[in-house]
Amino acid sequence: MAGDADSLPELDQEKYDADEQVKIICLGDSAVGKSKLMERFLLDEYRPQQLSTYALTLYKHTASVGNKTVAVDFWDTAGQERFQSMHPSYYHKAHACIMVFDVQRKITYKNLTNWYKELREYRPEIPCCVVANKIDADLKVTQRSFSFGKKQGLPFYFVSAADGTNVVKMFRETIKRAVEYKQNPSDFMDEVMQELENFDLEKKEENSEADEDGLTAESPELA
Numbered sequence: 274m275a276g277d278a279d280s281l282p283e284l285d286q287e288k289y290d291a292d293e294q295v296k297i298i299c300l301g302d303s304a305v306g307k308s309k310l311m312e313r314f315l316l317d318e319y320r321p322q323q324l325s326t327y328a329l330t331l332y333k334h335t336a337s338v339g340n341k342t343v344a345v346d347f348w349d350t351a352g353q354e355r356f357q358s359m360h361p362s363y364y365h366k367a368h369a370c371i372m373v374f375d376v377q378r379k380i381t382y383k384n385l386t387n388w389y390k391e392l393r394e395y396r397p398e399i400p401c402c403v404v405a406n407k408i409d410a411d412l413k414v415t416q417r418s419f420s421f422g423k424k425q426g427l428p429f430y431f432v433s434a435a436d437g438t439n440v441v442k443m444f445r446e447t448i449k450r451a452v453e454y455k456q457n458p459s460d461f462m463d464e465v466m467q468e469l470e471n472f473d474l475e476k477k478e479e480n481s482e483a484d485e486d487g488l489t490a491e492s493p494e495l496a
């Protein structure tokens with residue numbers, strides 16, 4: 274389920290037999306609970322102690338959206354200050370973003386501005402949401418209003434990776450928005466990518482139809 278930088282070649286292998294495939298990234302300062310949220314959603318369990326995420330963890334998940342099977346790649350990385358910003362490949366081809374802060378540390382909320390700015394440099398249009406984590410530690414915070422993202426119309430969730438509040442809802446809605454975005458990209462480059470992907474699929478289908486007819490690319494009939 275979880276991998277690390279060493280298992281990255283896996284990305285190049287044949288993808289799942291899914292109708293759709295999306296990549297969702299997670300941003301936020303160190304220790305806001307990004308990894309715990311993913312663990313909670315994917316494994317539905319929570320281990321209180323963990324070392325900081327070292328480099329990159331890739332979680333693979335299969336979801337159902339409507340009548341479609343969707344293969345989801347969740348990318349999780351350490352948001353440590355020591356990295357300052359993410360490598361561009363982290364953003365590359367992402368279809369949605371989850372931005373997390375810790376309700377107990379104001380600075381992590383302030384830093385959302387920087388994360389958001391960087392996200393928009395690479396991915397100007399992808400759906401994004403703002404997640405206030407660790408509400409189990411102080412339920413009163415849910416009465417406060419956090420205006421970051423309101424102007425941009427970003428969905429906002431109060432969640433807790435520790436007790437699971439709103440975690441499934443937040444992930445499910447994000448997956449749905451990622452799929453919608455992939456199908457109707459508003460970014461020019463993404464439109465091109467989607468066209469190419471459709472073209473590839475059509476080609477594959479044509480080839481497999483030809484195979485069924487006993488024809489292969491080498492067949493003289495196709496020459």
Ligand SMILES: Nc1nc2c(ncn2[C@@H]2O[C@H](COP(=O)(O)OP(=O)(O)OP(=O)(O)O)[C@@H](O)[C@H]2O)c(=O)[nH]1
Pocket residue numbers: 301302303304305306307308309310320321322323324325326327350351352353406407408409410432433434435436
């Ligand atoms: N009380 C409480 N603690 C939490 C919650 N989520 C995470 N934590 C704790 O916060 C710490 C950091 O969680 P991680 O998931 O490792 O944070 P991260 O954002 O992945 O951190 P990096 O990998 O360093 O970027 C851990 O000690 C968790 O146990 C939560 O919902 N409530």
Ligand SMILES: [Mg+2]
Pocket residue numbers: 307308309325326349350351
């Ligand atoms: Mg982590």
